[in-house]
Amino acid sequence: MTAAEDPATAEDPMTAVVRPTPESDAELAFEGALRPKTLAEFVGQAKVRAQLQLLLDAARLQNRTPDHILLAGPPGLGKTTLAMIVAEESGRPLRISSGPAIQHAGDLAALLSSLVPGEILFIDEIHRMARSAEEMLYLAMEDFRIDIMVGKGAGATSIPLDLAPFTLIGATTRSGLLPNPLRDRFGFTAHLEFYEAEELERVLDRAAGLLALEIDSAARQEIAGRSRGTPRIANRLLRRVRDYALVHESDGLEAVQAALALYDVDELGLDRLDRAVLSVMLTRFDGGPVGLNTLAVSVGEEAETIESVVEPFLVRIGLLTRTPRGRVATGEAWRHLRIDRRTDGLFGHDL
Numbered sequence: 001m002t003a004a005e006d007p008a009t010a011e012d013p014m015t016a017v018v019r020p021t022p023e024s025d026a027e028l029a030f031e032g033a034l035r036p037k038t039l040a041e042f043v044g045q046a047k048v049r050a051q052l053q054l055l056l057d058a059a060r061l062q063n064r065t066p067d068h069i070l071l072a073g074p075p076g077l078g079k080t081t082l083a084m085i086v087a088e089e090s091g092r093p094l095r096i097s098s099g100p101a102i103q104h105a106g107d108l109a110a111l112l113s114s115l116v117p118g119e120i121l122f123i124d125e126i127h128r129m130a131r132s133a134e135e136m137l138y139l140a141m142e143d144f145r146i147d148i149m150v151g152k153g154a155g156a157t158s159i160p161l162d163l164a165p166f167t168l169i170g171a172t173t174r175s176g177l178l179p180n181p182l183r184d185r186f187g188f189t190a191h192l193e194f195y196e197a198e199e200l201e202r203v204l205d206r207a208a209g210l211l212a213l214e215i216d217s218a219a220r221q222e223i224a225g226r227s228r229g230t231p232r233i234a235n236r237l238l239r240r241v242r243d244y245a246l247v248h249e250s251d252g253l254e255a256v257q258a259a260l261a262l263y264d265v266d267e268l269g270l271d272r273l274d275r276a277v278l279s280v281m282l283t284r285f286d287g288g289p290v291g292l293n294t295l296a297v298s299v300g301e302e303a304e305t306i307e308s309v310v311e312p313f314l315v316r317i318g319l320l321t322r323t324p325r326g327r328v329a330t331g332e333a334w335r336h337l338r339i340d341r342r343t344d345g346l347f348g349h350d351l
Contacts, residue, residue, distance in 0.1 A: 034207055035081045035234055037088055043206065044199040044231070045078065050291040052082065055188055056089055057146045065118050066090055067187025070126075072175040074312065076232030077192040083122040086169060093119045099128035108133040109148060111142055111159075117164040126170035127177040134182055141168055141185045143158035174310075194229030194316075196219065203231045204238055212235055213242050219256045226269040228313055237265065257340055268336065270316060273301065275337065278319060279309050281329045282339045289326030 020270040036042040053070075066086065072078040087094035095115065096222035102108050102123070107130075115121060125128070129137075140146050144163040170186065170201045172178060183189070195203070197242045208215045215238075223241065235317035237260065244259035245251050264272045280298045281288050296303040311327070319333040334340075 006207075009336065018143065035084060035209065037085065039089065041086055042081065042085060043202045044195045045190075045192055047049070048082070048192060051188065051190065052086065055203050056086065059090065065165045066120075066167045068129045068185065069170070070175070070178075070183065070186040070189040071171045071192065072189060073192030074194065074230070075173055076230040077194070078231060079192065080122070080124060081173065083120070083169045083188075084169075085122045087122075090167075092167070093121060095119055096124070097261055099123060102133045103128070104128045104215050105136045106133040108136050108140075109146055112146060112163050112166075113161060115164050115166045115289075119164070120167045120168070120169060122169045122171070124171045125173070127172045134179060135325075137168075138185060140183055143189075147273070156187070163282040168291070194227070195231060196229075197224045200224035200227050200231065200234045203234055207235050207238055211238070213238070214251065216252060218253045222253055222256045223260075226267065230268040233269070237263075268335075269313070273299070273305075273312060274310055277306060277338075278314070278329060278333050278337055279322075281327065282334060282337060286335070288328035289323055291326045291330075295327060 002003060039053055042049055044340070049157050055066055055069070067087065069083075071082055073079060082093060083096075083215045093116065095111070097111060102111070110122070135304055136146055140163055146161050146163065147158045149162055160217060170178075172200065175183070175189075177189075178337075199223045201217075204215070204223055208220075219241075223234060223237050227237060240263055241256050241259045244262065245255050248255065248258075250258075260266075262274075266275070270278075276299045277295060281290055284298065292303050311320060311322075314333075315322065319330055321330060322329050
C-alpha cells in the first residue's frame with residue numbers, strides 16, 4: 001500500500017501543505033537577488049546612503065553598535081533593503097519583526113530579551129506598535145534595560161532586566177504617528193524620497209540583467225515613467241513585461257506599452273483605482289469638492305485605502321488637491337482622462 005492509499009499517512013486535502021517547486025525556489029531566489037547587498041550597490045537616495053555610511057564607519061572605528069536608525073518614507077523605496085544592508089555592512093545578525101505583531105508589552109519584552117550582543121532589530125511599520133510596547137521601548141533604547149511587572153495591584157513588583165546592546169532600525173510610512181519621545185530616541189532619521197526617472201532606469205537595468213532580459217533604452221524609459229517614482233513598482237512592472245514578451249514572443253517599446261495597457265497602467269502610472277477615483281469626481285461631482293467617505297463609497301473602496309494609497313500619488317502629480325471642503329480634481333485631471341467638462345461634467349452640483 002502506498003502512502004497515498006494509507007489513510008494514516010495520506011494528506012488531508014484541506015490541510016495539505018504546498019511544497020515549493022524548483023520554479024518557486026527560483027522565483028524566491030530572484031526576489032532576494034533584487035535586493036542590493038551593499039550601500040555601493042543601492043541605487044538612488046544618495047544623501048541617505050552617505051549619511052548611513054558615515055554612521056556605520058564611525059561605529060566600526062569605535063567598536064560599538066551603530067546608533068538607532070529610523071527610516072521614514074512611502075512604501076517601496078527601500079527601507080527594508082537598507083536595514084538588511086546595515087546588518088550586512090556592520091557584520092551583525094539581523095532580527096526582523098513588525099509593528100502589528102507587537103501588540104503587548106510582553107511581546108516586545110520576549111523579543112528584546114532574546115537578542116544577542118550587537119544584534120540589529122528591524123521593526124517594520126513601527127508606528128503600529130501597541131502604546132504599552134512603545135513606552136517599554138523608551139528605556140530599552142536609552143539604557144538597554146526593561147522593567148517587567150510581576151503581579152497585580154498593590155502587590156505588583158517591578159523587576160529590572162538588563163539587555164544586550166543592540167541597534168533598533170524602525171521603518172515607517174507615517175512618521176507623524178510616532179510619539180515624540182520615541183522619535184527623539186533614534187540617533188539618526190533618514191527620510192527617503194521618491195526616485196527620479198533616471199534612477200529608476202538604473203534600477204530596471206540591474207533587474208533586467210538578473211532576469212536575463214534584454215531591454216532597450218526606450219523600453220526602460222517607458223517603464224520608469226509609469227513606476228510612480230518607486231523601485232518596487234518598477235521591478236513589478238518589469239516582471240509583467242517579461243511575462244508578456246515571453247508569451248507573445250515580442251520585445252521592445254511596443255511590447256512594454258502592450259503589457260502595461262493589459263495591466264491597466266497608463267502613461268502617468270495611474271491604475272484602475274486611480275482612474276476610477278478621478279472619473280467619479282469628474283463625472284458625478286463636477287470635479288469636487290467631495291468628501292473622502294462619499295468618494296470611497298462611490299468607488300466601492302475603504303476610505304483608508306483612498307487616503308493612503310490613491311491620494312498621495314494623485315496629489316503629488318497635480319491631478320488632485322485637498323481643501324477644507326473636500327477633494328478637488330485639477331484641470332490636468334480633466335485633460336488626462338479626456339473628459340469634456342462642458343458635456344460630461346455636472347454643473348451646479350451642491351455639496
